[in-house]
Amino acid sequence: MIFAKSGDVDFIQRVKNLKFSGFVHSTFNRTFNIFCQENSELYTIACGQMDNGPNTIVIEADSFEKLNLEVNDIVYSNHHILYIGDKMAITLERVENWESILPTYPEDLNRLKINLNKMKSYIDIHGKSGGIKKALSQTPFEKEMSNLLEKRTNLLFSELLKNRMSAALQHAVSLIGLGPGLTPSGDDFLVGLFTILNMRHSPFISDHFFCEEVVKKAKDLTNDISFMALKKASAGQVRESIIVLVNSLINGKENELILALKNVLNIGSSSGTDIALGLICGLEVNLFAGGKVCLYKR
Incomplete structure (x- = not known):
């Protein structure tokens, strides 16, 4: 079980509402991407040193090199937990919500x-x-x-x-x-x-x-x-x-x-x-x- 540190609020709600199912799309050392079957968008799981982003959850991990994640591994959510096949379970128990909000263009330039x-x-x-x-x-x-x-x-x-x-x-x-x-x-x-x-x-x-x-x-x-x-x-x-x-x-x-x-x-x-x-x-x-x-x- 791995704890999520922070994440995009929409991604978090989708997992918590049991509306996430898909498969691993692509893998890298510090991130991997998931294809969501509900809306055909890509979602990202990122290591702790990465910053927040749209459709992204940052977890308490340093690397994904040793997890043997593979493209097409099944992904699904259940009771606030996102499962990556039988290789990883990410709990959102203490995750911090993040939302992408741009600043307002200034009046004083x-x-x-x-x-x-x-x-x-x-x-x-x-x-x-x-x-x-x-x-x-x-x-x-x-x-x-x-x-x-x-x-x-x-x-x-x-x-x-x-x-x-x-x-x-x-x-x-x-x-x-x-x-x-x-x-x-x-x-x-x-x-x-x-x-x-x-x-x-x-x-x-x-x-x-x-x-x-x-x-x-x-x-x-x-x-x-x-x-x-x-x-x-x-x-x-x-x-x-x-x-x-x-x-x-x-x-x-x-x-x-x-x-x-x-x-x-x-x-x-x-x-x-x-x-x-x-x-x-x-x-x-x-x-x-x-x-x-x-x-x-x-």
Whole structure:
């Protein structure tokens, strides 16, 4: 029996209400994913050092390496306990509820402008390359991929600034599945962008349909894990570390911002950097849409 530390409130309620059945979809050292037969979504069980996230429960374990979990192992819930075949039982007896709630877009933009400049400078120096941020040394294939990512993110940014949503939709869709990693760089960039566009009082909130339309076209263009991240982000549901970073951008002092940014940059190989660049894109678009001068030229 393993205790759950914290988890997404909807996931917890689904388990407690005996409405969860499915099978193991994919396994990794610190996480594994479950396909839920009731709603066809992926749910994640994460080790204790991971942060909270949509459809995620964090448990008191350091690794899943020695549990011999296998794809298609049966998963079901019974009496507040989630069973992973005969290999693991996760009790929700003392779990802490967590919910993905984005901050409100600020009225006073001074702190945001200052922190956004600091964030971009930090990424220029410390961001992980290999995705949207170009690596110094690249194979011909990596160079071509990097050029495509740069071109398509710039085109998306340009069309969003001009409020040409049909063209922006096409460029956003062209990013899906593009780039290296389990969650491709283009997908990660869109997760960051969707995060900002879903903030309450966002100047771009009236174009929320944009995120939904991108996701409608994403299912067959990327893998199941990345698609679920996009689907949740399109509704404003993202990992806790991303929410902390957005809060720090709005209200944080420099040390708070850098700590939060480091935590996001440590996601995956280049995923965190790609997400952070998507956040920057979304904030630039918001600043421009709100009648402010755009901070950066691309």
